[in-house]
Amino acid sequence: MANTQQFDMPHDTDIAWCPGCGNYPLLIILKMALAELGIAPENLVTVSGIGQAAKAPHYFRGHVFNGLHGRALPPATAIKAVNPSLTVIAESGDGDTYGEGGNHFIHTIRRNPDITNLVHNNMVYGLTKGQASPTSEKGMVTPIQVAGVTMEPFNPVSTAIALDASFVARVFVGNVVQAKEIIKQAILWEGYALVDVFQPCVVYNKINTYQWFKENTYALPEEYDPTDRQAAFAKSIETEKLPLGVIYTNSSKKTFESQLFTAGSALYTKRFDEQAFSDLLHSKR
Amino acid sequence: MLRIHDEISIVLGGSAGQGIQTIESLLMAALKSQGYHVFATKEYMSRIRGGSNSTEIRITSQKRAAYAKRIDVLFPLDEGVLTHLAKRISSKTLVLADTKLLKKKYAHAILDVPFSRMAKEFGNPVLSNTIAVGVVLGMMKVEMADFEATLRKLFGRKGEEMVKKNIEAGEAGYKLGQHLAFLQGLDIQIPRRKQKQEDLLLSGSDALGLGVVAAQCNFIASYPMSPGTTLLTFLAQVGQRLGIAVEQAEDEIAAINMALGASYAGARAIVTTSGGGFALMEEGVSLAGMIETPIVIHIAQRPGPATGLPTRTEQADLNLSLYSGHGEFPRAIFTPGSPEEMFEAGQMAFQIADRYQSPVFILTDQYLLDAVGNVSEKDLKRLPMKHMIVKTKKDYLRYTLTEDGISPRGIPGFGEGLVIVDSDEHTQDGHLTEDLEMRVKMMDKRMKKADGMRKEVLKPVAGGAKQGNIVVVGWGSTKGAITEGLENSKREDIRMLHFKQVYPLPKHLETYFEDAEKTIIIENNFTGQFANLLKQEGVKVTDTILKYDGEPFCVEELTKIFKGL
Numbered sequence: 001m002a003n004t005q006q007f008d009m010p011h012d013t014d015i016a017w018c019p020g021c022g023n024y025p026l027l028i029i030l031k032m033a034l035a036e037l038g039i040a041p042e043n044l045v046t047v048s049g050i051g052q053a054a055k056a057p058h059y060f061r062g063h064v065f066n067g068l069h070g071r072a073l074p075p076a077t078a079i080k081a082v083n084p085s086l087t088v089i090a091e092s093g094d095g096d097t098y099g100e101g102g103n104h105f106i107h108t109i110r111r112n113p114d115i116t117n118l119v120h121n122n123m124v125y126g127l128t129k130g131q132a133s134p135t136s137e138k139g140m141v142t143p144i145q146v147a148g149v150t151m152e153p154f155n156p157v158s159t160a161i162a163l164d165a166s167f168v169a170r171v172f173v174g175n176v177v178q179a180k181e182i183i184k185q186a187i188l189w190e191g192y193a194l195v196d197v198f199q200p201c202v203v204y205n206k207i208n209t210y211q212w213f214k215e216n217t218y219a220l221p222e223e224y225d226p227t228d229r230q231a232a233f234a235k236s237i238e239t240e241k242l243p244l245g246v247i248y249t250n251s252s253k254k255t256f257e258s259q260l261f262t263a264g265s266a267l268y269t270k271r272f273d274e275q276a277f278s279d280l281l282h283s284k285r
Numbered sequence: 286m287l288r289i290h291d292e293i294s295i296v297l298g299g300s301a302g303q304g305i306q307t308i309e310s311l312l313m314a315a316l317k318s319q320g321y322h323v324f325a326t327k328e329y330m331s332r333i334r335g336g337s338n339s340t341e342i343r344i345t346s347q348k349r350a351a352y353a354k355r356i357d358v359l360f361p362l363d364e365g366v367l368t369h370l371a372k373r374i375s376s377k378t379l380v381l382a383d384t385k386l387l388k389k390k391y392a393h394a395i396l397d398v399p400f401s402r403m404a405k406e407f408g409n410p411v412l413s414n415t416i417a418v419g420v421v422l423g424m425m426k427v428e429m430a431d432f433e434a435t436l437r438k439l440f441g442r443k444g445e446e447m448v449k450k451n452i453e454a455g456e457a458g459y460k461l462g463q464h465l466a467f468l469q470g471l472d473i474q475i476p477r478r479k480q481k482q483e484d485l486l487l488s489g490s491d492a493l494g495l496g497v498v499a500a501q502c503n504f505i506a507s508y509p510m511s512p513g514t515t516l517l518t519f520l521a522q523v524g525q526r527l528g529i530a531v532e533q534a535e536d537e538i539a540a541i542n543m544a545l546g547a548s549y550a551g552a553r554a555i556v557t558t559s560g561g562g563f564a565l566m567e568e569g570v571s572l573a574g575m576i577e578t579p580i581v582i583h584i585a586q587r588p589g590p591a592t593g594l595p596t597r598t599e600q601a602d603l604n605l606s607l608y609s610g611h612g613e614f615p616r617a618i619f620t621p622g623s624p625e626e627m628f629e630a631g632q633m634a635f636q637i638a639d640r641y642q643s644p645v646f647i648l649t650d651q652y653l654l655d656a657v658g659n660v661s662e663k664d665l666k667r668l669p670m671k672h673m674i675v676k677t678k679k680d681y682l683r684y685t686l687t688e689d690g691i692s693p694r695g696i697p698g699f700g701e702g703l704v705i706v707d708s709d710e711h712t713q714d715g716h717l718t719e720d721l722e723m724r725v726k727m728m729d730k731r732m733k734k735a736d737g738m739r740k741e742v743l744k745p746v747a748g749g750a751k752q753g754n755i756v757v758v759g760w761g762s763t764k765g766a767i768t769e770g771l772e773n774s775k776r777e778d779i780r781m782l783h784f785k786q787v788y789p790l791p792k793h794l795e796t797y798f799e800d801a802e803k804t805i806i807i808e809n810n811f812t813g814q815f816a817n818l819l820k821q822e823g824v825k826v827t828d829t830i831l832k833y834d835g836e837p838f839c840v841e842e843l844t845k846i847f848k849g850l
Contacts, residue, residue: 045697047546050708058716063697064705065549066717067542068572074506074539075546081530082504082550083698107535262503262530268551268674268696272501276526281495281662284485 002035004028007060016055022122022199022210023053025173030118031060033183039087046089047076049101052127053093053120070100077113081257083266084114087187094121098134098154105156109163109192113256116186116193119156122201123208130204140207156196158236161229161248166191168232168248172198172213175244182246191255198244220245227251286470287379291346293475294353295421298339298370299362301332304414308360309340309657311418315435317486317659319427320478322348324658324765328836331511331595337369344425346476350623350658350765354839358424360417364388379469381420383413396465403461407454415451416458423462425473432459484659489649492624492660493583494519496631497555498527501670502581504552506532506543508562511595512651513585516557537562541569541580548578549706551674551696553635557583560602561592567609570644574614576706577684577692577731579638579645582606586650588835597835598652600761600809606646607788607818613728615735618646618788619743622653622764625664626785632668633743633786639673641734642694648787650809652837653762677702683715686726690733739789745797748781754802755850757830760784760815763807763838770843779847787815794822803827803850809837 017023044062048054050069057064065075076090097119125131132145134154141148160168167189171179186193198213218241232248297305316323324343330336356373359380364387384397404413422432436451507517524531534540537558544554563584573580588599606618617637621630630647638645677695681702685692697704705715712718749771759767764783805828806816813829820826
């Protein structure tokens with residue numbers, strides 16, 4: 001196993017997560033994945049929004065852009081575009097990515113930047129104390145949804161497949177080996193890679209517990225073909241038991257940054273073209 | 286005999302899609318190359334085809350940059366124009382029209398000029414535009430050889446055949462113009478500069494775009510909204526040649542968050558929008574303040590509230606930009622009043638944003654962006670562009686506490702350090718903190734940058750009388766109209782102060798108003814937003830002149846007001 005120490009924060013780092021939180025195993029899994037891929041902290045930018053999941057970038061070494069609620073994807077897209085040599089991960093929760101940032105989620109999939117999007121999906125709002133999230137089950141009772149959630153839960157996997165996302169996967173932090181391997185694949189994938197991560201909130205979600213995820217998920221079999229979009233869509237709308245694994249891939253798409261006028265090297269290394277400016281000025285004569 | 290000396294105001298009117306734009310471009314190019322000063326303003330309806338729109342072209346012996354209400358020569362391309370512009374047509378207005386194009390009865394004496402029939406004779410209805418331009422040039426006795434050169438330049442890429450046709454049509458129009466001037470006893474004499482001028486012909490949008498390019502901007506993400514879109518279009522058009530990443534975002538929120546991500550990673554980033562779009566960007570302004578990441582924000586003002594008048598002009602978003610974003614952090618607001626100042630503002634905004642790692646605004650408006658005029662290249666001042674990014678060392682701290690509040694700014698991937706930025710309050714290393722002592726230190730550090738910004742503000746420009754105890758104050762797009770209005774008023778006791786930066790205001794602001802018995806603030810808004818800001822800064826404001834009908838101030842109304850002061 002590769003050494004994850006280079007990603008460790010000092011021992012006195014104050015971690016704001018509750019004991020038993022599903023964020024802890026994901027943090028360990030992510031460090032292992034990064035170490036095994038040989039990615040240096042100096043070459044890694046993690047972008048997040050707001051919420052308990054969005055604090056994750058503060059707990060492992062690397063560059064950090066911890067922005068606003070729901071807004072991890074736009075800066076992550078731009079960072080990759082401006083310096084394509086960086087490995088860029090956008091990491092936030094279900095409320096941040098699918099609720100507040102829903103529009104960015106849709107359009108980032110369409111844009112297809114070469115970034116990895118890790119979405120901590122615990123089906124509840126933790127930091128604001130237990131309200132429904134976009135992925136909460138119907139009927140779930142909360143301090144606000146006192147008679148139970150009435151909206152249909154948002155299905156990020158089928159939404160992403162409907163938008164022909166380049167890479168769509170779902171993992172459960174209780175299945176460490178599979179989760180790590182899939183996160184590695186997502187990071188290596190050239191294009192937008194969504195990993196919807198099941199990880200329980202032990203304080204506010206009494207329905208979707210470790211036990212519940214264990215009982216209500218199954219790993220996709222080896223022979224499953226993720227390139228068949230219709231089959232992948234059918235998988236994504238299964239409800240009895242939820243599939244884990246790489247559900248859909250489309251390797252034919254160009255990345256966002258490769259199609260920009262500035263594609264190639266990092267913008268900060270480029271020199272201003274005085275001749276081009278002079279030509280532009282004189283075209284206005 | 287009708288004498289028009291010194292300057293002439295020609296108005297082209299019609300519905301969208303009728304070719305006003307083509308006539309304007311041809312006429313402006315031909316006259317500019319002749320050494321005339323030209324200035325064109327547009328007013329149009331919010332629709333793609335139809336409606337009633339007009340362009341005013343002023344040809345002047347001195348450089349002018351203001352809208353005049355008076356019309357000397359009107360070319361209505363349909364009858365709707367006569368109703369639309371009724372209030373501006375006087376008994377002195379010469380109306381030239383192809384009467385075949387006018388359906389209804391009209392009250393004005395109209396000189397029939399058969400543009401469309403003539404064009405048909407040349408075998409192409411499009412040529413009626415060139416004929417119309419020829420008529421004007423013929424009436425003005427501009428040399429035909431120069432007109433030919435302009436036609437060659439503009440139509441050259443369409444092939445020799447097209448050039449030939451246009452020259453023939455232009456000549457026919459030209460002769461007709463001479464003939465009409467003779468018949469009407471029309472004597473137009475606008476002095477022009479003797480030397481052929483290599484002036485640029487720039488819209489406000491062009492000038493701003495050039496300034497932004499000169500500032501070495503290399504990233505724009507925006508969502509289209511009139512009238513802010515023109516900058517996005519400008520940069521998209523030149524992006525390939527100049528190396529600018531251009532993205533149309535899904536909404537304004539994405540646009541500003543993208544631009545901040547880009548800036549964090551080392552780009553020189555801008556967003557452009559109008560008031561309504563900017564309302565969505567406000568959270569990003571606050572984020573820029575907190576993570577101390579440079580960002581330039583262009584707000585092209587139009588009348589609000591809400592959707593307001595999408596294609597008209599106003600200066601009512603000063604407060605919006607001044608107070609935008611939750612929390613407290615430094616900012617700067619530039620308010621250029623001419624193409625030359627647009628070019629300057631584009632560069633200054635990037636310089637200040639970069640140096641102070643703060644959000645910086647450029648406030649313009651529809652009128653200023655759409656106005657086109659001749660600009661001498663030597664009046665476009667290039668500023669030295671110093672890049673402030675540092676190569677990081679292993680122990681790099683993004684928010685090092687410093688004397689002037691400015692922490693050296695590293696970017697990810699350049700050096701060995703880690704660049705950590707956080708919208709939460711943070712420690713020097715950028716990680717979030719709830720240490721309240723650190724909070725105070727960081728607030729003090731960020732706000733200290735305001736002192737530096739205040740030291741290098743662009744000072745207000747003086748105009749009007751050298752001395753005088755009446756001071757009229759403008760900001761942004763009112764500059765041209767106030768300047769010309771003062772000149773016309775012939776008042777020797779009124780001086781002008783024009784603010785091309787409204788925030789921060791210069792130190793010792795009161796010295797600009799010493800001896801002032803009357804201080805009058807002129808603004809295109811209802812509440813006098815700049816007047817209120819000046820009052821807040823201790824200036825004794827005695828009166829305001831406000832206009833909020835969606836139109837810019839015109840020379841005549843300010844002249845009259847200044848005469849009566």
